[in-house]
Amino acid sequence: MQDHRNRMKAFPPPVSKDRIIWEFPQCYTSKASLQLKTDWDIQAKAAFKVQVARLQPWDRQKVSKVVMVGDLNVGKTCLINRFCKDVFERDYKATIGVDFEIERFDISGVPFSLQIWDTAGQEKFKCIASAYYRGAQVIITVFDIADIQSLYHTCQWLEEVMRENDPDSCFIFLVGTKTDLLASDERQKTERVAVRIAAEMHAEFWAVSSKTGENVRAFFFRVAALAFENSITKDMEKGVPACIGNGDTIKSDRITLAEGTNHQVKRSCC
Ligand SMILES: Nc1nc2c(ncn2[C@@H]2O[C@H](COP(=O)(O)OP(=O)(O)OP(=O)(O)O)[C@@H](O)[C@H]2O)c(=O)[nH]1
Numbered sequence: 676m677q678d679h680r681n682r683m684k685a686f687p688p689p690v691s692k693d694r695i696i697w698e699f700p701q702c703y704t705s706k707a708s709l710q711l712k713t714d715w716d717i718q719a720k721a722a723f724k725v726q727v728a729r730l731q732p733w734d735r736q737k738v739s740k741v742v743m744v745g746d747l748n749v750g751k752t753c754l755i756n757r758f759c760k761d762v763f764e765r766d767y768k769a770t771i772g773v774d775f776e777i778e779r780f781d782i783s784g785v786p787f788s789l790q791i792w793d794t795a796g797q798e799k800f801k802c803i804a805s806a807y808y809r810g811a812q813v814i815i816t817v818f819d820i821a822d823i824q825s826l827y828h829t830c831q832w833l834e835e836v837m838r839e840n841d842p843d844s845c846f847i848f849l850v851g852t853k854t855d856l857l858a859s860d861e862r863q864k865t866e867r868v869a870v871r872i873a874a875e876m877h878a879e880f881w882a883v884s885s886k887t888g889e890n891v892r893a894f895f896f897r898v899a900a901l902a903f904e905n906s907i908t909k910d911m912e913k914g915v916p917a918c919i920g921n922g923d924t925i926k927s928d929r930i931t932l933a934e935g936t937n938h939q940v941k942r943s944c945c
Contacts, residue, residue, distance in 0.1 A: 690781040693892075697783060700896040704866075707873035707880035709846060715783070715904060722907045723783045738777075738788040739902035740810050744832040745817030746825040747796030750852035753885035754817065755793050758895045763886050770795040772803035780899045787903045789813075789895070808839040812902050813846045820851035820865050820882060826872060833876055844909075846901050847878035850894065855884040 699715050702708035715723070743751045752770055756762050759776045774793045779786065792811075794804035816833050818825040829849060837845075851869055854862060866882060873880035879897075883890040 690779050695781045696896055700900045703881040707870040709879040719904045719907045723785055736786050737906055738790050739812040741789050741791045741813040742808055742811040743815045744794050744836055746828050749817050749819040749825050750885055751817050752793050755791055757885040757891045769797055772800050773807050782903050789899055808836045811840050813898055815848045817850045819853050821853050821856040849873040849878040849880045851882045854882050855886045
């Protein structure tokens with residue numbers, strides 16, 4: 676009985692059905708993609724099997740840090756809320772400092788989490804938000820597809836996050852939100868500019884709508900899959916056994932959240 680209880684504590688509850696990824700998620704457009712392949716790497720696939728066979732205890736699960744940046748009002752919070760909670764808030768409430776969500780996945784039978792950091796776009800909160808840029812495995816630069824200036828500003832945002840990160844160990848995404856606001860020809864025009872900027876940034880481009888939900892799930896699945904595969908590949912390169920991982924692990928939602936509270940990140944102000 677005691678053994679059973681310990682085992683229940685050591686392993687997380689099952690991931691919800693709509694967070695299970697088997698097939699390798701595809702890009703939005705091949706014109707601005709980080710990976711054009713259609714399946715997982717063969718070596719990574721082999722490592723998945725090892726992981727499944729020696730399923731990690733809850734205190735050793737892999738987690739990747741995702742940092743979302745972009746101008747105020749472009750829709751960062753709405754994008755996270757649409758994916759994590761399946762809600763859409765019509766009224767604008769500025770993010771104060773930073774906030775975060777943890778989203779759990781099951782990727783080819785292996786548990787994996789994304790720790791998604793939502794940062795404030797308002798200048799006055801930058802001093803808080805920038806303290807959380809470090810250690811990102813994924814950087815998502817967000818713009819409002821109906822506001823071309825916010826697209827041009829993404830380069831500056833990326834530069835700021837990159838000051839705290841190693842360009843070789845990050846995936847960069849450029850995401851245009853609010854596609855529901857544009858007619859098809861307008862959207863195509865802006866997307867062409869975005870594809871060009873994405874190429875300059877070495878980023879993968881996506882266009883989404885948090886209001887209608889268009890591409891939101893597909894986008895986050897793609898983020899999770901690339902981050903997960905990258906973390907497995909890195910472990911293999913370092914010769915770390917796939918079942919142990921190398922530091923980017925998650926202890927538990929509760930502990931991580933408690934650590935977050937220690938940093939006083941939740942809705943704090945400058
Ligand atoms: N029509 C439409 N409106 C959206 C969409 N996404 C966000 N919005 C609206 O845009 C406004 C800003 O959204 P937020 O998600 O709060 O923006 P933010 O980038 O997090 O803003 P900061 O917290 O200030 O950095 C809100 O009024 C949302 O309702 C979308 O896909 N379509």
